[in-house]
Amino acid sequence: MSLYPFARSVVAGLIKPTYRIKVEGLEHFPKEGAVLLCTNHISNLDPPVVGVTSPRKVLFMAKAELFDVPVLKNLLKNFGTFPVKRGGGDREALRAGLKVLKEGNVLGLFPEGTRSKDGQLGKGLPGAGFFALRSNAAVVPCAIKGPYKSFQSLKVVYGKPLEMEKYRQEKISPEEMTAIIMNEIDKLLKD
Structure with a gap:
């Protein structure tokens, strides 16, 4: 038995009632094929929250320092x-991310690269734009609307996939593409 479904059900059983998670926009999430899921980052709990609310398994890119902790690494x-x-440009991570997408999986990214200290959406890094432009993945913006307070409502909103074909044809830069993705996340946060 795979560890992921078991862990997902355990984490869901703990997180969902504690933070009264409400999910919107699941109808926008592609049922199959590669998906680049781009989300704002307000807490260390964001990856498990996205993991338990997403309709598909999400493979995340995480800071290398987390892999220095033996138990956590495994x-x-x-x-x-x-x-x-x-x-900096971590070529190995970029290759790994493209492989996830090429295999038709869901790649989860926090384009800001780090948690927001004040809960406000920060500037995105060009990696999100790189993956969006270099793959054929559907790009799905997602907003986590906090705060993370016990027994208060936390909302996760999945937006419609971006119309990527026009951006790929226009040959925009990864920085420009990331700015477009961040703008879509910002719209979800403000709705």
């Missing part, structure tokens, strides 16, 4: 999470 690898060295 757990992350069992969930299909792979490391990224922050602060």
